[in-house]
Amino acid sequence: MRRKIYILFCVALVLNLYACSDWLDVRPETEQKDKDLFSTYDGFCDALTGCYMSLASQDIYGERLTMTHIESLANLWYMTSVQTETNRQADWLLKHHEYTSIYAEDAIEVMYAKLFNVVAQANMIIKNVNENGEQVILDPDIRAVIQGEAYAIRAYCQLDILRLFGQVPQGIQKVELPYSEVTSIDDILTYYDFDAYVEKLTYDLEMAESLLKDKDPIFEYTFDELNSGAFAGISEFLLYRQSRLNYWAVKALEARMYLYVGNRTKAYEAAMEVINAELNGQAVMTMSGVEDFTVGYKLCPSECLFYLSKYNVMTYSQSFLIGGNTNVAYDVRSHLVLSSDMFDELYEGQNINSHNRYWNVWNRQVEYGGQTYVATTKYYWNEGNADAPMLHYQIIPMLRMSEVYLIALESTNSLEEANRLFQTYMRAHAVSNMPDFSSLDDVQSFVIGEYRREFVAEGQMFYTYKRTNTREMLWCDEPVEEQDYILPLPRTEYNPN
Amino acid sequence: MKKNGESKGNLRSAQKIFRVMKILCFFMLAWLIQVKAETYAQSQLVTLNLKNCNVEEFLQEVKNQTGIHFMYRSEFVKSMPRFNLEVEQKRLDEVLKQVFEGQGIRCRFEDEVVILVEEQQEAEKRVIKGTVRDAQGNGLPGVTVMLKNTTIGTATNIDGQYTLTLPAGDYTLLFSMVGMKDREEWIGDRSEIDVVLQVAVAEMDEVVVTGIFKKAKESYTGAVSTVTKEDLQIYRGQNLLQTLKNIDASINLAVDNANGSNPNNLPQINIRGNSSLPMSVQEYNEGVRNDVNAPLIIMDGFEISLERLMDYNDEEIEAINILKDAAATAIYGSRGSNGVIVVITKQPEPGKLRVNAEIGADIEAPDLSSYDLLNAVEKLTLENSLGLYHSGIPSTDLEYQAIYNKRLRSVLSGQSTDWLHKPVHVGVGSHYNLRMEGGRDEFRWSTTLNYKNVEGAMKNSGRNTFNGSITLMYSKKNLIFRNYTSYGVTRAKESNYGNFSDYVAQQPYNSPYDENGDITRYFENFYGTGRGYGEFNPLYDASLKSFDKNGYEEITNNFSVEWNILDGLTFRGQLGISSMNDHSDTFLSPKSSYFTVDIDTAPEYSTDDGFLRRGSYTYGTGETLNYSGNTTLSYSKVFKERHQLYVGLDYSIQETKQNFYIFQIEGFTNENMSSIGNARQYAKNAIPSSSTSHMRRLGFTGNVNYIYNGRYYLDLSYRIDGSSTFGADKKYAPFWSSGIGWNIHNENFLTGNSVLNVLRLKASYGQTGSQQGSGSGATTLYKYQTDNKYMNWTGTVLQEWGNPRLTWQTTNEFNIGTEFGLWNSRIRGEFNFYAKKTSNLLSSMNIPLAMGFPSYIANIGKVKNRGWEASFSAYIIRDHEKDFNWMVSGQLVYNKNWISKLSEAIKKQNEAMLQNDNYDVANLFYEGRPQNSIYAVRSLGIDPSTGNEIFLDKDGNETDVWKAGDKVYLGSSDPLYRGNFSTMLMWKGFTLNLSFGYYWGGKMYNETLKNRVEVTLGDLTVSNVDRRVYTDRWTKPGDVTFFKKIDNNPTRATSRFVMDNDVLELQSVSLQYKWDNSWIQKYNVQSITFGLNMSDLFHWSTVKMERGINYPYARNIQGSIKFVF
Known part of the structure; x- marks a missing residue:
């Protein structure tokens, strides 16, 4: 009898050994828990790649923050003056700076949500490198690069949150915005006023810079060298530095940020650092000219300090940008184009005879109802004779040398230097015989117009208008108020403080 | 010798x-x-x-x-x-x-x-004798001693002794006496058998099998209904789930008008109302399956799927217990709140070899009586009278008139196609059953084989199931080993005729065949072939070699050992393993309209490259592995004759791994060569997809039951559950129930009462949970983006924030009930009232977007269900002498469901949907309203002067503009009352049973009126319509009609089409005859049973609508002959 109970007890005990919580800790294989992901080096790499993939989402830089909505905010696309049932509702409303209608609200909400989604992903990487990076990523250099890029990604998105939703730097109205460092639902979101927000941005950029400094392979190899999958010198994950926020991209981002917040000195210093950067006696990066346009690269791949890789960009962008399709009639319901008048105005006063952008990135054969329209062909290529499309066509420029030159031009205190930079700049555009500036004010007005020309469908013009707090936008019938530059936060947002 | x-x-x-x-x-x-x-x-x-x-x-x-x-x-x-x-x-x-x-x-x-x-x-050589005694050792006189399954028998003498002469054969003795429990003894080689009969305390032997414990019904406080194997025979429907619904009204099968009687459609079922909410309104409206309310199904202690139950061989089933309230289901803890269906399989009976064989035919006869379409003449006349063949442009007008005249000529020459009957037929299927059992007391065995072939009402649709099982039992002293092995194969085939609705829509003046009798590929456009392809001929696609089929094979082995350690102390250990492979094959012929005619897809397949890509094959394959084990210790003891105690403890673990992969390939040049290997390539731009899940759980259950003197009793259950699907901080959760009861019939003042035999009161309260629909949400997850790339890399993207505090949905349920039996159970009844509150409902919780995601899964929201269930049965005639019985029984169930709390996220989704004019949302969620509600804009009817509809907006003002925002609540689509009643006549070997089902108190949005009657002009050019378009629509000022004029404005959700949905249906009719006289027994056949079951025979409803949209309803008739050897 006693023996029987004893046996029974043993059986129960054995079964109870299963009863630990670890046994309950299982997941299907297609999903991965955060702590499992960040327990391997590959996991960190994949999470970082995931951040870039999210950046390239059509919700943000894949479309809305480069080609459509952001350019509509800057009134760059032709649209009928009356809102109709059939035109692109969100774009029409954003063009007229009417942010309270449902279509505009939805569009703004999508962009806002995705930017913060990327920030959250970057936050996870930053946090996990701090927590267990040392055990998992054994190479300290790679560890620093991964974390540095994550900081840079956060800064990139948060800067655009500021540029979209924040106050006008020279304006009166004050806006507080969240700067996200959340990594779980228990983290608290903090809102900052303009100065504090800029401080957060500066901190992140400096962190990125200090982590990447000397660790980034770009200090050892050229961008071109690293643009080859066959390059055997370093870990595969450190190749293709143009597609990642490398050290020089961070510097350029810093220049962009300082110029935006009105700190010309720092902007100038950062921009010049990029321009003057050298590796083995060669400039790290120069502007695109003949070497790109003669072979049909319209997105200036050789001057991109940072671009996003997007393999299907042509497929989807054709439906609204038309691209190089010559047998498509302009359709108000879907297409974003310039009218021929707008196009002429865009290049007014420019020497267009040999201007490589003017001649290479436009499709002038879009017609409808006897009118001619002009579509951009930046994201279009001929699949038949494309050389290495991944490196030259399937990209979305995020930071280009042209912008760095424009920042330097705008922020230098020396007219002489401005003219020197200007000549270099125009040479890259294959434009000669441009007269020198006679004053720094002339430089300013050139730069504003040049942003409009150079970065069509790359989403920089709205921010240029905003940081200069201008009342007049080209092709905008009504004056633009300070209020119009500040996109309202989605209705879901509230400041918990 | x-x-x-x-x-x-x-x-x-x-x-x-x-x-x-x-x-x-x-x-x-x-x-x-x-x-x-x-x-x-x-x-x-x-x-x-x-x-x-x-x-x-x-x-x-x-x-x-x-x-x-x-x-x-x-x-x-x-x-x-x-x-x-x-x-x-x-x-x-x-x-x-x-x-x-x-x-x-x-x-x-x-x-x-x-x-x-x-x-x-x-034979004279075999004489068996012995003595029958009671527990005190006194001989029992007058005990009937029979050879089981024969008419040979005797009775004991004054001393309890009996002598019986045996005919040749192998027999079991059956001892029975009023007031005593029956006892069976297999004779074997023995010539003397003494037995002791136990006193049968009123129904004391009735046991409720809960799947974990066996409890005496006399002291059970849970609400449970039992379905016997005889019930399964008499109420038999198309499949086992239908049968269960026919028997017990508290099992609710959602009416699925789209899928009708498709034998491959897995119905949605719930017990005592819906108690879970779907995660998003959008999903709910898009018809994502509402599986969250499905009950747990347990077979012999092991969980099985709803589909497996549907395909189960009902001949293997001894009984099914439906556990409904918390007191009954608390022992299943986090899985119990949707109710539990416990299936008990037959145990092998000892004795000589017994063979049960059944053969039957199953007929599925399509029921198209709800369709009332126009014939060719009427349709053409209607079109013409509406001016469809006229145009303001003279040249076009001529063209149209020419088309009209051509059609008119063809119609007048007798052309009118009855499209409705093209894809349907009377499906004749069959089923076969074989069960054999035997063995001795120590070792018994049984084996079953079952094959069932259902031929659906749509041509070439069907479902074949094969089941085989072997049960072995071995008992030695106080140990019983049992092993059950089963193998099931199911093959489901969807009709190659496609959707029934395609045929309903066909124009009756089009002929599917050309003048040579060949099948046409497509019909000319309404306005002639000059304007591109018209509608394609669905019969052409049906003539191709496309197919859509799926199936699974499941093998299960359940082993158990039971050890009676001491008198009253029992240990049981069980281990179950099941493995299932499932697969699906969908082949679309390269000649299919999808590639050749369809305006949306054909151009892509008409390019040089596209031509070679015609023909596609989608192959899915998956496997599920499940194992579970449990150990149970139970102790029951009577102290001092009046204190009866039962204690049960159970510990269980389970692990389930599931994966399913789908691949698409394309480019088949010849439709006869549909083997995957003949494909040209993998489908362009397609990636393999997979779904996997991996789940573990464990649970510890305790149960205490105390009865005082057979009168008062107390029942307590407790369970701790652990599961991998819940948050890191909430891996374990407790569930419990408590109940009390009073057997009034055992009180002194009622003992021996000749009228009132059973009267019992019971009340219980408890808390259970639901794990379903909660695969994720607890942990922060990343997902690989295999359909995307970044340079040469693929990344992983954050999916959602995990909520480490996520926990089970819990349901608190109160139940109070009574049971009574009069005149020796000649009249029996039961009444239960329940109130059920489900809280911690899993739902989306909104957070600021700056957190990176719009929401996370949290425990918010509450749903309440309140209702009662009454059942009643009575023998109107119970005449043993003439062997004539007539019994009537009925059930009435009332359930009211409403949402008592909702998340802000869901509220916001509601608002967003109302804002979107283009989204004709069928359902919205509001606090205080039923979960399944109908929302539409109130209508004042049709203005006789204009033929337009007049609406009331949200504030009650008249308007002629329909706006989604003006939708108001118009009633629940769930009926308030449901029930059934049946009448059963038994005379000699005949049994006739008629069972009706009914429900009322709910509303229905009559889709037929929208799709087939109040159609637009555009609809008329592409579809046939209901006769009411011809007769009942507004045509000229002054017409007072229900239907508006015919124009190009589609009708949006309007209160006009919201109707009371009261239904009565004849759900099953069965006639059985059991033939067991000595004539057939001479041929060693013990009995032959002839059975005829008909289900879904008639359907009367207050709503006139088309039933069975994609698959028609069918009347199911089954004839069977069953032999027992």
Whole structure:
């Protein structure tokens, strides 16, 4: 009898050994828990790649923050003056700076949500490198690069949150915005006023810079060298530095940020650092000219300090940008184009005879109802004779040398230097015989117009208008108020403080 | 002598098997029965061709062929008449049986000698005797002692002694006496059997099997209803789930008008109302399956899927218990809140070999009575009268008129196609069952085979299921081992005719065949072929070799050991493993309209490259592995005669791994070569997809039951559950229930009362949970973006924030009930009232977007269900002498469901949907409203002067503009009352049962009116319509009609189409006849049962609408013959 109970007890005990919580800790294989992901080096790499993939989402830089909505905010696309049932509702409303209608609200909400989604992903990487990076990523250099890029990604998105939703730097109205460092639902979101927000941005950029400094392979190899999958010198994950926020991209981002917040000195210093950067006696990066346009690269791949890789960009962008399709009639319901008048105005006063952008990135054969329209062909290529499309066509420029030159031009205190930079700049555009500036004010007005020309469908013009707090936008019938530059936060947002 | 007896037994059982075989052969699958090693003589083969011979000549011939000697008394052999015999290579024992059958002569094989003996002579040798006593050792007089399944029997004398003469065969004795529990004893070789009968305390032996514990019904506080195997026979429907619904009204099968009687459609079921909310309004409206309310299904202690239950062989089932309230389901903890269906399989019965065989035919007859479409003449007249063949442009007008005239000519010459009947037929399927069992008390076995082939009402649709199982039981002293192995195969095939609605929509003036009798590919456009392809001919696609089929194979092995350690103390250990493979194959012929005619897709497949891509195959394959184990310890004891205690403890673990992969390939040049290997390539731009899940859980359950003097009782249950699907901080959760009861009939003042036999009151309260629909949400997850790339890398993206505090949905349920039985249970009834509150509902919780995601899964939201269930049954006639019984029974169930709390996220989704004018949302969620509600804009009817509809906006102002924002709540789509009633007549071997089902108190949005009556002009050009378009629509000012004028404005959700949905249906009719007289028993058949079951025969509804949109409804008729050997 006693023996029987004893046996029974043993059986129960054995079964109870299963009863630990670890046994309950299982997941299907297609999903991965955060702590499992960040327990391997590959996991960190994949999470970082995931951040870039999210950046390239059509919700943000894949479309809305480069080609459509952001350019509509800057009134760059032709649209009928009356809102109709059939035109692109969100774009029409954003063009007229009417942010309270449902279509505009939805569009703004999508962009806002995705930017913060990327920030959250970057936050996870930053946090996990701090927590267990040392055990998992054994190479300290790679560890620093991964974390540095994550900081840079956060800064990139948060800067655009500021540029979209924040106050006008020279304006009166004050806006507080969240700067996200959340990594779980228990983290608290903090809102900052303009100065504090800029401080957060500066901190992140400096962190990125200090982590990447000397660790980034770009200090050892050229961008071109690293643009080859066959390059055997370093870990595969450190190749293709143009597609990642490398050290020089961070510097350029810093220049962009300082110029935006009105700190010309720092902007100038950062921009010049990029321009003057050298590796083995060669400039790290120069502007695109003949070497790109003669072979049909319209997105200036050789001057991109940072671009996003997007393999299907042509497929989807054709439906609204038309691209190089010559047998498509302009359709108000879907297409974003310039009218021929707008196009002429865009290049007014420019020497267009040999201007490589003017001649290479436009499709002038879009017609409808006897009118001619002009579509951009930046994201279009001929699949038949494309050389290495991944490196030259399937990209979305995020930071280009042209912008760095424009920042330097705008922020230098020396007219002489401005003219020197200007000549270099125009040479890259294959434009000669441009007269020198006679004053720094002339430089300013050139730069504003040049942003409009150079970065069509790359989403920089709205921010240029905003940081200069201008009342007049080209092709905008009504004056633009300070209020119009500040996109309202989605209705879901509230400041918990 | 003993040796002789044994060989005799062998001979008999062998003979019997062969006779059974003879009868079974003509319809059964080949089935080998292994008999014990036989002696040499009887298996010898002989070939004879004798004309008009006598027995002696015959025996001589056999002796010549085999060398076997025969011993017999010549006088009784001589009396046999002469006979003819022609056999070829037949076993000797069979030949002998054939010759001596019915002659009162039996053959006994003794080595090389066969002895012929007189049958009676031998039977006299078997006499069995013994004494029947009660527990105190006193002899019991008047106990009926019967040979089971025969009419042979006797009764005990004054001292409790009995003597019984046995006919030849293997029998079980059945002892029965009023007030005592029945007892069965297998005779075997014994000649003396003494038994002790236990007193049957009123229904004390009735046991509720909960799947974990076995509890006495007398002291059970949970709400449970039991379905017996007889019920399953009598209420039989298309599948087991239908059958269950026919029996118990508290099982609610959602009416699925789209899928009708599709045999492959898995119905959605719930018990006592919906208690879970879907995660998002959008998903709910898009018809994502509402599986969250499905009950847990347990078979012999192991969980099985709803689909498996649907395909289960009902002949294997002894009983099904439906556990409804918290007191009953708390022992299932986090899985219990949607109710539990407990399936108990048949145990092998000891005794001689018993064979049950059934053969039946299943007929599915389409029921198209709800369709009322226009014929060709009417349709053309309607089109013309509406001016569809006129145009303002003279040249076009001429063109249209030409088309009209052409159609008119064809119609007048008699062209009118009855499209409705093209894709349907009367499906004739069949089913076969074989069950064999036997063995002795120590070792018993049973085996079942079942094949069922349902041919659906749509041509070529069907479902084949095969089930086989073997159960072995071995008992030794106080140990019982049981092993159950089953194998199930299901093959489902969807009709190659596609959707039924495609045929309903066809224009009746179009002919599916051209003048040569060949099938046309497509019809001309309404305005002629000059304007591109028209509608394609669905019959053309049906003539192709496309297919869509799926299936699974499941193998299950359940092992259990039961150990009676001490009197009252029992230990049970169980281990179950099941493995399932499922697969799906969908092939679209390269000639399909999808590639060649369809305006949306054909252009892509008409390019140089596209041509080669025609023909596609989607292959899915998956597997599920599940194992579970549990140990149970139970103790029951009676103290001092009046305190009865039961304590049960159970510990269980389970792990389930599931994965399913889908691949698409394309480019088949020849539709006959549909093997995957003949594909040209993987589908362009497609990636393999997969779904996997991996889940573990464990649980500890305790139950205490105390009864005082058979009168007052208390029932307590507790369970701790752990599961991998819940948050890191909440891996374990407790569940419990408590109940009390009072057996009033055991009180002194009622004992011996001749009227009131059973009266019981019980009340319970408890908390259970629901795990379903909660695969994720607890942890922060990343997902690989395999359909995307970034340079040469693929990344992983954050999916959602995990909520580490996520926990089970919990349901608190209160139940109070009473049961009564009058005049010896001639009238019985039960009433239960319940209130059920589900809280911690899993729902989306909104957070600021700056957190990175719009929401996370949290426990918010509450749903309440309140209702009652009443059931009643009475024998109007119960006449044992004439063997005539008439019983009526009925059930009425009331359930009211409403949402008592909702998340802000869901509220916001509602608002967003109302804002979107284009989204004609069917359902919205609001606090205080039922979960399944109908929302539409209130209508004042049709303005007789204009033919337009007049609406009321949200504030009650008249308007003629329809706006989604003006939708208001118009009622629940769930009926308030549901029930059934049935009447059963039993006379001698006949049983006739009619069962009706009904429900009322709910609303329905009549889609037919929208899709088929209030159509637009545009609809008319592409679709046939209901007759009411012809007769009931507004045509000129002054018409007072229900339907608006015909124009191009589609009708949006309007209160006009919201109707009371009151339904009465004849859900099943069954007629059975059991034939068990001595005539057939002479042929060793114990009984033959003829059965005819018809289900879904008639449907009366207050809503006139088309039933069965994508698949028509069908009347199901099953005829069967069942043999017991």
